Amino acid sequence: METVLAFVIGGLYAAGLFTMLRRNIVRLVIGLGLLGHAANLLIFTIAGLTRARPPLISESVTNPEALADPMPHALILTAIVIGFAVQAFALVLIYRVIQTVGTDDLDDMKATDR
């Protein structure tokens, strides 16, 4: 399962970066989203995949194998919420950019670089 997820994560990173490198700003935001998902899946996988184990166990159980680590899920949940807010902001931002600048092409947004 780890192998499969590793490829999925790699694919997501590649797709995210590729999409971000396009000139269209809508794709830019989609790419950013994909990068976030890749990072979340990475935490999920690297912290260890466990199946059907409870995160809370009674004090009498001393075997750590019986326990699923709840920490990565808490981290990912927080990251998802933050990512959601940031995505929402980015969507509003590109909408305003298209309204103000009148184009969705990143190559036409070089005025502040000069």
Next chain:
Amino acid sequence: MNILLILPVLVPLTAAVLCMLAWNSLRVQRILNVMGATLLLVSGLLLLRSIWQNGIQAAQMNAWPAPFGITLVADLFSAMMVGITGVIGIAVAVYSLATIDRERERFGYYPLFHILLMGVCGAFLTGDLFNLYVWFEVMLMASFVLMALGGERAQMEGAIKYVTINLVASAMFLAAVGMLYGIVGTLNMADLAQKLRAAPRMDLLTTIAILFLVAFGIKAAVFPLFFWLPASYHTPPVAVSAIFAGLLTKVGVYALIRVFTLLFVQDVAYTHTLILALAGLTMITGVLGAVAQNEFRRILSFHIVSQIGYMIFGLGLFTTTALAGSIFYIVHHIIVKTNLFLVSGVVHRIGGTYELKKLGGLYSARPALSILFLIPALSLAGLPPLSGFVAKFTLVRAGLESQSYVLVATALAVGLLTLFSMTKIWAEAFWKEAPASLEVMPALSSSEPDVSYWLLILPIASLALITILIGLAAEPIYVLASRAAQQLIDPAEYIQAVLGRR
């Protein structure tokens, strides 16, 4: 639990919430803005005094014992940064009263400003790596909106670059945090420090360290990841530029110093040498960019990049003197750079432009303002007896002690070029005759400056005074910085404050 550790986060949060509750009354918001910033400064200074007297302190949120809960820790470095945040907070809060237009005020400038301060203070105080990520996001979210608020074309173009690069850096930071957790199984920084020091040297850890270096390097605008800064920092209103220039990249530098003194010291020969090389390149590229520019705020933006190089230089040398120099440099730089941006705002108000070619004649029109520009400008270049001299002197001495002569030479040459580009601003905007094309300067034609003019001058004069004071009485700040550096080099006290006796 020490309430002083929480106040620097709580005060701006309260100010922001109260400002939002008073959404329709700008007058109340303005009063709350200044009051909140004042209280933040007071709480920051109280925290600094308490840490100075009692040593490093930690507070466990919800009384979850470390390393399981979220820990707030203040060592001298954090406390100094929080104190300086308070200074800049109040300076820019007062300055905002006179420069932020009604439209932006009405759409939540003041609450956002305080949320930004909260994020910055939180990042300085947290003792947990994931919590640091969260504070970074709080800070970034507020800065995104402040950057875009107003919706001018240049702002939109600047914002899209700023937002993109910061989100990429955050994704990288998050991935690095996740990998570190996967290997070590904890995210509490003190616990991590202990476990990483006990762990065998692993190449994977160095890889993670480099991921952190890249993620924080983007946020701190280190070479070659700085290009977003001069493309975006000059676009928002000048009060926003000033607070960004003073604080935000320094949070990145703070995170770099924290992570590369507390956590990643297994492979110093590799990581810190890399940081040294980056420091030199950052100094050079930043100052060369500044020399090539002709717009007031863009020159200043490039100088931020070059100055970041100096701060990283001390981290790369990784000795107590060098870190003390870095900390001193950060304190000096935050004050001076914010002040320069504030002056650029006044120049814009008088001359109506940031383009140096179109400006001129400010010295004969406003001699006092010109002197107020000259103080931070010369301090930035490192002329005695101003604060920049002591900061550079400490770093250069540390460099000579560590025998990195090339970098010392670079640092001195970059100082010279800094002086050159500052004199360019001086010669173009202040000294030369006002060009004929310059339209009648609105603020100049009226002989009596109004109240809002004094609201601009007051923070500038105060910050200039602080620069002189730090330069003349460098001893106390230097002692503070070297004590902070000792705490960074030897983290035993930090670990013990967080985890208690074991």
